Amino acid sequence: MxxxxxxxxxxxxxxxxxxxxxxxxxxxxxxxxxxxxxxxSSWESAVDEPWFAPGTRGDGPPTAARLDALQGPDWVTRIAREELPEALEHPATRVFLSEVGLPRHWAAGVTSFAVAEKPLLPLSAAIPEAAAETEAAAEAPNADDLLHLGEFEFGHDDGPVFVHRVTGVVYVWREDDAPEPGPYPLFPLSRDVEAFVGFLEGVRRHMGACWDSYPNEPGRGAFLGAMERLDSEALTEGTPAARVWEHVFASITELSVWGY
Incomplete structure (x- = not known):
């Protein structure tokens, strides 16, 4: 030898x-x-301090590097600042869309999100029928203040996603099972695009933690805690936004790696 x-x-x-x-x-x-x-003896029998390094799953708001690593650079949509519409006034949203970006196509379980073919069109131009219903809702934002980001596919229905051009709040157009409080079917989904992308990225980033946790790693708890720190208001129990995110998060908190 x-x-x-x-x-x-x-x-x-x-x-x-x-x-x-x-x-x-x-x-x-x-x-x-x-x-x-x-x-x-086996490392699997350890009941004392975890041997893995807590925090290595990543935490905090999404970054361009993390999004590229998860999606692959070719699957991230970034819009050059000079190509952003003047109608988009929210400064942080302009920076995020040009520097961090949106996942071009994201999927987990039976849920997926795809960026609009022509991002940031006003609601009235992107989905005219939705704009008409929005104008009829007393508390809904003005249809022309909502710019189209993309589309959720929930496995049984769709949910167009918009960003408010002035406040930066992200909205989804979807019929909700419990229409209180309104307005419906349009309602706020997250504080801003940073939180929205952070939730999507967080699901992908914590798949391993939820499906194959290390010894003493609180996989599901670590994931939900990280999401709570991103945007706790969006996860307020009983709200339509929380019901949407519960459905999205179930891809890794309730479904297995096999999707059931």
Missing amino acids: NDHEAARAERRGLHEARGVVVVERNEAALASWPTGGTDS
Whole structure:
């Protein structure tokens, strides 16, 4: 056996749902190890401090680098500042759409989101029939103040998504099962596009945590806590926005990696 073959014999690759690890034999560490019998201890039996580094799943608002890493740069839509419509007055939204961007196509479980073919058209131009209903709702924003971002597909119905050109609030057009409080079927979905994209990115980023948590890692709890820190108001229990996000989050909190 040559040196290369000997090195390969002392190195093992292990694969599981959480990734791949290469293990090498350490003669120095084994010098005082018992040579008889079997050691039945396992890292899976650990009940003390977690050995993984908390926070490595990522936390906080989405960044361009994180979105590129999750989606792939070709699947992120960024709109150059000079191409943003003048109607979009909200400064933070302008910066976010040009520097961080939107996932061109995002999917989890039975839910998906796709960027509009022509982003940021006014509601009246993008979906005229929805604009007519919006104008009839007493508390709804002006239809021309809502700019089309894209479309949710919930598995059984669609939900066009808009951003308010002045306030930056994200809205969704969807019939809600419990129409109180209104207005309906248009209602606020998140504080801004940063929170909206953060929720979508968070689902993808925490799939492993929810489906294959490390020992002592509160996978589902870590995910929901991270989402709460992004935009707690959007997750207020009993609101239509919370019901939408509960449906989206169920892709990893209730459904398995197999989708059921």
